[in-house]
Amino acid sequence: MAEITVYGAPWCPDSRRTKRFLGEARVDFEWVDIGQDPDAAAFVLRQGAGKLTIPVVVLENGHVLVAPSPAQLGAELGIEAPAARRFFDLIIIGAGPSGLSAALHGIREGMHCLVIDRAAPGGQAAMTPRLMGSPGFPEGAPGIEVERSLVTQAHRYGLRILRGMGLSGLRRAGDYLVAVTDDGEEFTARSVLIATGAVYEMLGVAGEEELRGAGVHFCASCDGPFYRKAEELLVVGAGDLGAQEALLPRPRSWSWSRGRTASSPRRWSATGPPAMSSPSIPRLSLCMRA
Ligand SMILES: Cc1cc2nc3c(=O)[nH]c(=O)nc-3n(C[C@H](O)[C@H](O)[C@H](O)COP(=O)(O)OP(=O)(O)OC[C@H]3O[C@@H](n4cnc5c(N)ncnc54)[C@H](O)[C@@H]3O)c2cc1C
Structure with missing residues (x-):
């Protein structure tokens, strides 16, 4: 007490x-x-x-x-004025849609919030060519547009977003939490919300790590254009995301299912992507993983 x-x-x-x-x-x-x-x-x-x-x-x-x-x-x-330490009611790690939405709600409740992201705001959503199901965008919208409106709204409320700074440590100090960033900066808060999203699933196959960024990528919309002249591209994953990604690069594309059938793909929304039926995927072969 x-x-x-x-x-x-x-x-x-x-x-x-x-x-x-x-x-x-x-x-x-x-x-x-x-x-x-x-x-x-x-x-x-x-x-x-x-x-x-x-x-x-x-x-x-x-x-x-x-x-x-x-x-x-x-x-x-009997305390001295604080020096370099900074205090917030809430520190949010990750400036994807979850982190930014949480920060907006926090600020509206009068909380002093800080958002830290190791990259730019928007998370995976910002890299999505067409984001479906976002409130306020009934027809869907490019992810970058949704991200911009979130960031504009956040700045209007005076939210502080630290970009290009990853969280490397978190420790307790009495009733507070101290978030430590990659470059050793420390921020103190009553609460810390981790909204770091999902991580890419690796296949665990030989060469995958060595060729990362040099033939093996995780976002067709970001890196697919590098391979415009390629003969073939392999898109791994045959859910809606796989199908969506396979529509992007122009070479002949394949999609490989990891346990989900084309007849029952998960939908982002009722008006979601056309899944496996699109004629613009030049060639699509499917196989199931046991
Ligand atoms: C190709 C594609 C299409 C999609 N289409 C749709 C769609 O149509 N509709 C839909 O609703 N959803 C869609 N999604 C899913 C949607 O993008 C995600 O559900 C959403 O982005 C998750 O938001 P998030 O804030 O939880 O996580 P993320 O968007 O993953 O954001 C997490 C953030 O945390 C940061 N971070 C991670 N670790 C650290 C750390 N240690 N320190 C600091 N920062 C860190 C990351 O840089 C990132 O910015 C799609 C996703 C992809 C990849």
Whole structure:
């Protein structure tokens, strides 16, 4: 149970600054949103002699501080102003659709969020030529377009997105979590949400690793164009994704099923891709894996 209570509102910059200051110093506190609690609002009014001045911080010893500066708060608590450490309510790892959606909801709830992605925002969705089933895009849309609208919305809310920075470690520090990035930067948060998506399935065949990026790829829409003049391309996977990918590169393409039949492919949506029936796949051979 926290010994310090902060009364404030999520829309108030001074309340957010106080929360951040305490978080960066890893001081545990209870947060009370006065907009959600009439008794708390009445308490704040009394402390401000009839004025609604926030934040109001009640210390362990009962001492009440009305709209304290970080320096005043630091002096009262015997902590120095934070240096390089940074604090957020929520750190989200992965800026794919899941991570960005979570961040948007978090921000709307008044949380101070940070999103970290080892690549660019958008995740797999941004690489998808036509993303079906996304809310607001009834006809589907290029994944990059959906990603752009998510990022625009996120920036409008002031979301901070760190690109090109992978999460390499996560450790506990009291009631907080410290996320460590590839280049050793540390960010502290009350909660960390891992939204790192799926990873490509490797086949486990000889040469696969050595030829990665030099003949073996994981995204036909990204790398297929390198092989426009190739005689043959092999697309592995005969679900909807395999079929969708096989439509992209222009050489003769094959698709190889790994346990799913062409007659029962999984659909992304009712208006999803044409699966295995498209005449624009020049040649399609299927085999099942035991
Ligand atoms: C070709 C293709 C077509 C598709 N078509 C559709 C469709 O039509 N409709 C549909 O609904 N879905 C479709 N999907 C699936 C959809 O793209 C995924 O379901 C969606 O992208 C998953 O979102 P996510 O945020 O969970 O994960 P991802 O999109 O995978 O995002 C994860 C993010 O985490 C980052 N990350 C991973 N590890 C770390 C780390 N250690 N540190 C920092 N960052 C990290 C990655 O860089 C990535 O940006 C398709 C997928 C593909 C590949």
